[in-house]
Amino acid sequence: MENIFECKKVSKNFGKTKQVLVHALKSVDLEIKKGEFTAIIGPSGSGKTTLLNIMSGLDNPTHGKVLLKGNDITKMDGNELSDFRRDHIGFVFQSYNLLPVLTAEENIEYILIIQGVPEKERKERVQKALIEVGLKGLGKKFPNQLSGGQQQRVAIARALVGKPDIILADEPTANLDSVNGRALLDMMLKLNETLGVTFVFSTHDPLIMNEAKRLITLHDGKIVEDKIQ
Amino acid sequence: MNLILIKLGIRNVFRNKRRTLLTSLAIGIGLMSLIIADGFILGMKNYMIRSVTDDYLGHGQIHHTKFLKTNKVKFIIDSPEEVEKKLSADAKLKGYSPRTISSALIASAEGSEQISLVGIKPKYESILSKIKTFTTMGNYLEKNDKSHILIGKKLASKLKVGIGDKVVLTLSPIGGGDLSQELFRIKGIFSYGSSAFDNHMAFINLGRAQQMLGCKGCIHEFALKFNDLVNLSLLFEEYKNKFPADGHLFENWKELMPALNSALELTDISMAFLAAFLAILVGATVVNTLYMALYERKFEFGVLLAIGTRKRVLFIIIIVESIALAIGSIIIGSILTIIFGGMLAYYGVDYGGVTYASVPLREPIYMVFSLKQFIIYPLGLIIFTILISFYPIWQILKIPPSKSLKII
Ligand SMILES: Nc1ncnc2c1ncn2[C@@H]1O[C@H](COP(=O)(O)OP(=O)(O)OP(=O)(O)O)[C@@H](O)[C@H]1O
Ligand SMILES: [Mg+2]
Numbered sequence: 001m002e003n004i005f006e007c008k009k010v011s012k013n014f015g016k017t018k019q020v021l022v023h024a025l026k027s028v029d030l031e032i033k034k035g036e037f038t039a040i041i042g043p044s045g046s047g048k049t050t051l052l053n054i055m056s057g058l059d060n061p062t063h064g065k066v067l068l069k070g071n072d073i074t075k076m077d078g079n080e081l082s083d084f085r086r087d088h089i090g091f092v093f094q095s096y097n098l099l100p101v102l103t104a105e106e107n108i109e110y111i112l113i114i115q116g117v118p119e120k121e122r123k124e125r126v127q128k129a130l131i132e133v134g135l136k137g138l139g140k141k142f143p144n145q146l147s148g149g150q151q152q153r154v155a156i157a158r159a160l161v162g163k164p165d166i167i168l169a170d171e172p173t174a175n176l177d178s179v180n181g182r183a184l185l186d187m188m189l190k191l192n193e194t195l196g197v198t199f200v201f202s203t204h205d206p207l208i209m210n211e212a213k214r215l216i217t218l219h220d221g222k223i224v225e226d227k228i229q
Numbered sequence: 230m231n232l233i234l235i236k237l238g239i240r241n242v243f244r245n246k247r248r249t250l251l252t253s254l255a256i257g258i259g260l261m262s263l264i265i266a267d268g269f270i271l272g273m274k275n276y277m278i279r280s281v282t283d284d285y286l287g288h289g290q291i292h293h294t295k296f297l298k299t300n301k302v303k304f305i306i307d308s309p310e311e312v313e314k315k316l317s318a319d320a321k322l323k324g325y326s327p328r329t330i331s332s333a334l335i336a337s338a339e340g341s342e343q344i345s346l347v348g349i350k351p352k353y354e355s356i357l358s359k360i361k362t363f364t365t366m367g368n369y370l371e372k373n374d375k376s377h378i379l380i381g382k383k384l385a386s387k388l389k390v391g392i393g394d395k396v397v398l399t400l401s402p403i404g405g406g407d408l409s410q411e412l413f414r415i416k417g418i419f420s421y422g423s424s425a426f427d428n429h430m431a432f433i434n435l436g437r438a439q440q441m442l443g444c445k446g447c448i449h450e451f452a453l454k455f456n457d458l459v460n461l462s463l464l465f466e467e468y469k470n471k472f473p474a475d476g477h478l479f480e481n482w483k484e485l486m487p488a489l490n491s492a493l494e495l496t497d498i499s500m501a502f503l504a505a506f507l508a509i510l511v512g513a514t515v516v517n518t519l520y521m522a523l524y525e526r527k528f529e530f531g532v533l534l535a536i537g538t539r540k541r542v543l544f545i546i547i548i549v550e551s552i553a554l555a556i557g558s559i560i561i562g563s564i565l566t567i568i569f570g571g572m573l574a575y576y577g578v579d580y581g582g583v584t585y586a587s588v589p590l591r592e593p594i595y596m597v598f599s600l601k602q603f604i605i606y607p608l609g610l611i612i613f614t615i616l617i618s619f620y621p622i623w624q625i626l627k628i629p630p631s632k633s634l635k636i637i
Contacts, residue, residue: 058535059631079539086537093535093634096528101240106233113233114538158536 002069004165004198005032005055010064012050012221024050026221027064032166032200037192039212040202046218048202052170055200056089057081068165086114090159090167092201095175097155098143104130104154105139111162129157132195133187149180156188160197169201173208185211234542238549242557245522252518253558256610259511260562263606265570266503268596269578270496275597277588281489282482284421285358287326287452288461289481291472296449297480302331302403302442307476309448315471321455321464324356328450329438333400335380335431337388344384344431346400348438357454360419360432367392367417374434377416381427385418392418398433402443409441422582422589492586511610512617519551520621530625531633540626547622548615555614559607566603570596 012025024047032038040048053059054066057073066073068088076084085091098107105126112122130139133153143151152172159167172188173181185208191197203209210229217225242249282288291312293304306312309327316325329348334341351370355361361369364379371377378396380388390396392415399410413433421427439447455464465481472479483490523530533543577593584590 053631056535058629058634079541082534082537082539084537085535089537091532091536093532097532099237099529099533101237101244102233106236110233111536114542162537 002034003031004034004069005200006030006065006067007051007055008065008067010051010054010061010066012047012054012059013062023221025054025061028221028223030216030223030226032198034165034198035192035196036198036200036214037189037212038200038214038216039209040200040216040218041204041209042218044204047221048218049170050221051218052168052200052202056091056168057084086111086162088165090156090162090164092152092155092159092167092169092172094171095148095151097158098151100143103140103142104135104146104157107143107154108139108158108161111158115162125161126157129161132160132191133157147180149176149184152176152184153187156184156191160191160195166198166200169199171202171204173203173205178205178207181205181208234546235549237546239553241522241526241550242553248518248522249554249557252514253554253561255514256511256555256558256614257560257562257565259507259514260559260606260610261565261569263504263507264562264566264602265573265596267500267602267606268570268598269573269594270500271599272574272577272595272597273585274493274496276590276592276594277489277493277586278482280588280591281486282454283359284423285360285426285452286482286485287357287454289453289465289468289479290485291451291453291477291479292449293476294478297485302401302449305403305444305447305449306451309446309451312448312451312472312477316451316453321457323454323456324353325454326350326353326357326452327435327448328354328452329435329442329447330449331400331438331442333398333431335384335388336397336399337390337394339389340387342384342387342429344380344429346398346438347430347432348435348442349432350435354432357452359421363419363421364417365420367415369417370432370434372434374416375437376411376413377433378413379417379419379432380415381430382418382420383424383427384429384431385415387428390415392416398431398441400441402441403447404443406443409443411437411441422591423584423587425587489586489588508613512613515551515554515614515617516621518554519547519618520624522550523547523621523625527625527628527633531628531630534630535634544622544626547625548618551614551618552611555611558614559610562610563603563607570598574598 007028007030010025010028011023014022014024028051040051042048050059054061057076060074068084073081073084102110108126108129109122112125117125126139130136133156135150135153135157138146138150146154173184176184188199189211192199209215212229214228216223291306293306296304313327316322327350331346333344333346335344349370351372355369360379370379385391388396394415396413396415397410398413399408401408439445455461457464468479530543534540573596577595579593580590582589582591
């Protein structure tokens with residue numbers, strides 16, 4: 001399978017002076033192949049969020065390269081990075097993913113609008129995405145009318161609808177109870193299997209990490225284990 | 230630009246309804262103050278101009294070139310018949326009044342005073358000035374009144390004279406020689422409310438004045454009043470050309486009363502200061518509100534940036550929000566203006582005869598609405614709001630999404 005993502009010797013330091021310098025990532029090498037379903041685990045402060053931020057271009061590595069299909073994203077300027085995220089990356093955060101003043105449909109449609117997709121196609125793709133995440137008929141609801149689990153599904157639908165190469169999710173189940181967390185993960189797995197969507201997500205939850213096909217363990221900014229399960 | 234961006238901005242404005250309402254109320258009150266101040270100053274200006282021109286001055290006057298500069302009676306208008314012919318033929322004139330002006334001594338049994346004696350044609354003068362209206366005791370002059378005089382209320386009390394009493398006028402004729410002295414009976418007493426008039430003016434028939442001055446048919450001043458008040462400045466131009474400075478000179482009220490004109494210009498400056506002051510208040514309110522409203526949503530903006538919104542687009546989303554806020558404020562401000570300004574336009578404010586720039590404010594001053602107030606000020610407010618919101622927006626856009634997305 002082709003590599004869609006590559007991190008080459010990626011380091012990230014926070015802080016400017018030597019005394020308070022934090023080595024959040026230490027020379028991380030990582031390759032993500034198309035269709036993978038990868039969990040990143042590790043104790044709090046081990047660098048999971050930092051790694052996901054750097055993979056998405058939200059943050060710049062101190063050293064190293066991040067390649068998407070061979071293109072180095074660390075060399076892109078502001079607008080290029082915005083467009084790169086818009087076209088190639090789907091995002092799901094832990095919570096408050098959605099704009100509260102937009103309905104579920106509008107939140108999903110937003111990505112297609114900034115991608116410049118024509119209206120008719122947008123409407124169709126939004127409805128399809130809603131069905132794929134199991135929220136058929138709930139498109140007109142505002143986020144505060146949806147449960148936490150439903151909100152995360154809308155977030156995944158939004159990430160999915162733009163046809164990205166990869167969906168990055170930072171602890172997508174952290175704010176859900178175990179039943180809803182499990183349901184969300186099952187849905188992600190289904191999307192991965194039926195549509196071939198590539199997922200990389202971080203988690204603390206042992207039940208969730210067991211579902212992953214590939215498990216990367218970070219410790220102190222280093223990958224200490226990388227296994228296919 | 231897509232509709233959803235506008236939707237986003239507008240819905241965001243209504244998100245915190247109380248804050249939005251309070252903010253637009255504050256901005257709206259600023260707008261209202263501006264419009265009312267403007268309308269009130271306009272009303273005041275109109276009143277003062279009207280009062281000055283209607284009371285006595287007219288919209289403009291014609292004199293011998295040197296008369297006003299020197300105040301010498303010998304500078305009479307060269308060919309008054311010709312001037313009068315031109316004036317009587319002009320349909321744009323509502324009226325004109327020929328006058329002689331000379332200083333004189335008025336004496337009663339109780340004392341004497343130096344006055345300015347004006348010879349008038351009663352009928353012509355009654356169209357041009359308010360002397361007839363302000364003659365509240367006795368009667369106004371008539372054409373055939375040979376030995377009758379109108380004097381001011383304060384002068385009458387100084388001389389301790391009333392209607393029907395006798396006074397003696399003494400003045401020196403234009404050609405020099407013996408003083409003319411004549412007996413007059415007080416026909417009417419006027420009250421202008423201005424001390425210059427009520428203390429120092431007296432009116433007699435023009436023919437009698439010319440006779441006392443020893444110059445048959447001589448005129449010092451033609452006071453003019455036009456029909457069309459809107460295009461006065463055009464008429465002034467026309468009359469400047471019609472009466473160029475050869476022998477006689479046309480001057481408009483601004484030239485005749487430079488002090489009043491500069492007083493009125495001063496009100497424009499105070500208006501500009503008021504506008505600047507209100508702009509600072511409104512500006513501070515907008516910056517403050519917007520900054521709070523944006524800062525508490527920095528996570529949302531972080532999400533928008535993270536999922537691929539360009540900063541420029543986010544900028545537009547937020548600008549739409551501040552425009553929506555400005556428009557809401559304009560609606561509230563306009564409603565307030567119509568309510569409170571309408572009251573001021575209807576009831577006016579009574580200054581009880583206070584004198585401003587030597588113009589007595591006898592009647593209440595009414596606010597005057599104009600279309601300009603509801604176009605220029607709101608438009609200015611929108612532009613100003615947009616400009617002022619750059620700062621908080623720039624502050625928000627500066628935060629990198631990796632920072633704003635941190636939950637703790
Ligand atoms: N902006 C920052 N400035 C300074 N230090 C930072 C910053 N962001 C992260 N760090 C530090 O970098 C290290 C890695 O943080 P990161 O958030 O990536 O950990 P994490 O694995 O996501 O932890 P958690 O499970 O708690 O989310 C931590 O020591 C953290 O304190
Ligand atoms: Mg984290």
